[in-house]
Amino acid sequence: MNLEEWKLRNRRSRSYSHFDSRTSLDRVWKYIDDPTKVARHGFYPFIHYTQSFVKYKKGEGIKPKNREICYSAHLDRFIYSYYGHKLNGFYNGKVKQLDIDDSVIAYRDNLHKNNIHFAKRAIDYIKSTNDCYIMIGDFTGFFDNLDHTYLKKMLCKVMDVEKLPSDYFAVYKNITKYSYWNIDSLLELNNLKMNNEGILELKQLKTVLTPEQFKALKKEHIKPNLNCYGIPQGSAISAVLSNIYMLEFDEAIKRVVSAKQGLYMRYSDDFIIVLPKVSVEQYKHDFEILNTNIQKIPSLKLEPDKTQVFHYTNRQIISCNEMVLDCVKNKGNFMNYLGFTFDGQNVTLRDKTISKYYYKLYRKLKTISKNKGVTKNGRRISCENVYLRYSVKGSGDKNGNFLTYVRRAENIFGSHERVAQIRKKHMQKIRKKLNEV
Numbered sequence: 001m002n003l004e005e006w007k008l009r010n011r012r013s014r015s016y017s018h019f020d021s022r023t024s025l026d027r028v029w030k031y032i033d034d035p036t037k038v039a040r041h042g043f044y045p046f047i048h049y050t051q052s053f054v055k056y057k058k059g060e061g062i063k064p065k066n067r068e069i070c071y072s073a074h075l076d077r078f079i080y081s082y083y084g085h086k087l088n089g090f091y092n093g094k095v096k097q098l099d100i101d102d103s104v105i106a107y108r109d110n111l112h113k114n115n116i117h118f119a120k121r122a123i124d125y126i127k128s129t130n131d132c133y134i135m136i137g138d139f140t141g142f143f144d145n146l147d148h149t150y151l152k153k154m155l156c157k158v159m160d161v162e163k164l165p166s167d168y169f170a171v172y173k174n175i176t177k178y179s180y181w182n183i184d185s186l187l188e189l190n191n192l193k194m195n196n197e198g199i200l201e202l203k204q205l206k207t208v209l210t211p212e213q214f215k216a217l218k219k220e221h222i223k224p225n226l227n228c229y230g231i232p233q234g235s236a237i238s239a240v241l242s243n244i245y246m247l248e249f250d251e252a253i254k255r256v257v258s259a260k261q262g263l264y265m266r267y268s269d270d271f272i273i274v275l276p277k278v279s280v281e282q283y284k285h286d287f288e289i290l291n292t293n294i295q296k297i298p299s300l301k302l303e304p305d306k307t308q309v310f311h312y313t314n315r316q317i318i319s320c321n322e323m324v325l326d327c328v329k330n331k332g333n334f335m336n337y338l339g340f341t342f343d344g345q346n347v348t349l350r351d352k353t354i355s356k357y358y359y360k361l362y363r364k365l366k367t368i369s370k371n372k373g374v375t376k377n378g379r380r381i382s383c384e385n386v387y388l389r390y391s392v393k394g395s396g397d398k399n400g401n402f403l404t405y406v407r408r409a410e411n412i413f414g415s416h417e418r419v420a421q422i423r424k425k426h427m428q429k430i431r432k433k434l435n436e437v
Helices: 003-009 025-032 035-040 074-097 115-129 148-159 166-176 183-189 196-203 211-221 238-245 247-259 280-295 351-370 384-390 402-413 426-435
Strands: 046-057 061-071 131-138 179-182 263-267 270-276 308-313 316-319 335-337 340-342 347-349
Touching (some): 003 074, 025 035, 025 074, 046 183, 074 148, 115 131, 115 263, 115 270, 115 335, 115 402, 131 335, 148 247, 179 183, 183 196, 183 211, 238 247, 247 263, 247 270, 247 280, 270 280, 351 426, 384 426
Parallel strands (some): 046 179
Antiparallel strands (some): 046 061, 131 270, 263 270, 308 316, 340 347
């Protein structure tokens, strides 16, 4: 993405409320493009909240999960986004130089592909080997544990400098030694309810506090990150910083895997390594080398429950965690990668992906059913919104829906795969629930 494309994408103000007023890129461009001003810029604290959502795990059903999210003030967001764009330029040049451009696939602004393309690439490669070992890994608390000193070292490496320029250092300092203000206290200070309705009202205010209130209350409510690790998840620069942090890791793993004519891809904190046509003993040796390279990077730790090892042979996927992973039992004979499941023969949407879709659909239908199809004002509830959001009828809408994604996956994988099975019966399920009202 060049600068003009970035400016076009980021030209508008964001709708949420923060400590400063909403603004557009045109109004702040001269400011954020001036390194001396950025070097002296006073960043506001992030607003922090806990995002709750559900995850599906086969055999265990729906489980609640929380994610800590921080979002920045409006001018701060433009600075983080702009410097993220500039760092992406440095990064894209560096990964080409190191020949790892095709291995790092998340948060890139120049690949013009999505997770469907990357999942297909991995699965097609596995099929082409006829016999291989596969490792799918995940790192524990990735963003929360990034080591600040090591991150600065990698920033200098990607920029080819010995010391960060003052403006880049200011951005680095404020994304690592960041501070935040919990949204609960902001709701309370504005006499708003601590629920989704209250949050929506808060986001419609001009600012969450007046300048006078901010000055008087900041010592009581602002909480700093006193750790020497961790960056906020959700900022406009966090994604590119996570890629830069992994630069030496990607380089080392790609070198080992390429020597074996294998495949390595990393999508944020998820990665896949495929080593073709190796014996059991050779793979055990290769796994130790891979694990050693993981341990060399500060704060990188494999998540045991999400790290899986498989053997692909005779068009079958065979779980073999116990062969190389301590205290990790063998699991199902299928692999999940970037939202898709591969059992050695067929590719389908992952159970968790489908269950999440039906969970949201049934929750919406349950609300309609509970209210007997009538609003609080006595009006009949229109089902048009249900069809637009959850059925094939809305998949062609300009905003699209989950079925739009399914259709895109079918186009990329091909109609011979079973990724689009969900479309066959979803309308019957919706109508059946609505007929109960």
